[in-house]
Amino acid sequence: MSNPEYTLYGHFESGNVYKAALLLALAGKAYDFRHVDIFDGATKTDDFTAMNTFQEVPVLVHGERTITQSNVILRYLADDIGRFGGSDDDERRRIQEWMAWTSNKFNSGISLARFGKRFAGFDPAVITFFQKRAERAFDLVDRHLADHEWLVGDGPTIADISAAGYIYLADEAGLDTTPWRKMLSWVGRLSLLPGWHHPDKLPRQDAIVAPTVVFEAPDDGEA
Numbered sequence: 001m002s003n004p005e006y007t008l009y010g011h012f013e014s015g016n017v018y019k020a021a022l023l024l025a026l027a028g029k030a031y032d033f034r035h036v037d038i039f040d041g042a043t044k045t046d047d048f049t050a051m052n053t054f055q056e057v058p059v060l061v062h063g064e065r066t067i068t069q070s071n072v073i074l075r076y077l078a079d080d081i082g083r084f085g086g087s088d089d090d091e092r093r094r095i096q097e098w099m100a101w102t103s104n105k106f107n108s109g110i111s112l113a114r115f116g117k118r119f120a121g122f123d124p125a126v127i128t129f130f131q132k133r134a135e136r137a138f139d140l141v142d143r144h145l146a147d148h149e150w151l152v153g154d155g156p157t158i159a160d161i162s163a164a165g166y167i168y169l170a171d172e173a174g175l176d177t178t179p180w181r182k183m184l185s186w187v188g189r190l191s192l193l194p195g196w197h198h199p200d201k202l203p204r205q206d207a208i209v210a211p212t213v214v215f216e217a218p219d220d221g222e223a
């Protein structure tokens with residue numbers, strides 16, 4: 001466990017980082033975790049921008065490769081590890097469809113409601129707007145899960161990991177998920193898989209946490 005092959009750059013509060021950390025945990029893969037202080041401008045430094053032009057976490061480094069965007073990281077890891085990626089081309093396409101949809105509807109629903117409520121102090125009407133958007137997405141997921149155990153195919157895939165990642169954070173977005181019974185059963189099923197941990201514990205759990213912040217924010221006046 002002393003020299004893991006993957007390095008994950010992220011922040012403990014990030015749901016998008018959690019998605020990547022969750023896949024690594026479910027696959028039983030160790031990784032070197034590098035904390036990036038997203039609340040102190042660390043994604044905007046020249047060094048970080050040279051690594052990730054999008055100036056966001058998560059970032060995965062694997063050998064010579066640097067991969068960004070949580071769903072692209074999930075696809076990369078699933079292919080590299082040989083698990084959770086879908087069993088044939090058709091499933092792979094279905095998985096990409098779900099990840100594209102959740103990236104849009106969940107990031108602009110749960111994720112922004114949570115950000116506005118927990119970190120940014122958005123106007124309550126704005127938070128309500130994002131919560132409603134999340135609830136409409138829950139309706140759709142719940143309907144799909146009425147006759148499916150998993151979003152795609154017969155077992156868990158990165159489509160489930162990607163979508164469920166933010167649902168575990170729904171309470172922090174001020175959302176009560178209890179009306180969506182099928183959706184709740186499904187996130188429950190995912191949470192019973194070996195290696196699963198709640199976002200409160202990941203990426204701390206199973207990660208080798210670097211002792212220092214890797215990318216320091218610039219001093220005042222230099223940014």
Ligand SMILES: N[C@@H](CCC(=O)N[C@@H](CS)C(=O)NCC(=O)O)C(=O)O
Pocket residue numbers: 014015016017038043044055056057058068069070071
């Ligand atoms: N589309 C991106 C979104 C990533 C994202 O929003 N990252 C946030 C943390 S959850 C971030 O790095 N924020 C800091 C910043 O934008 O400077 C993905 O799926 O990875």
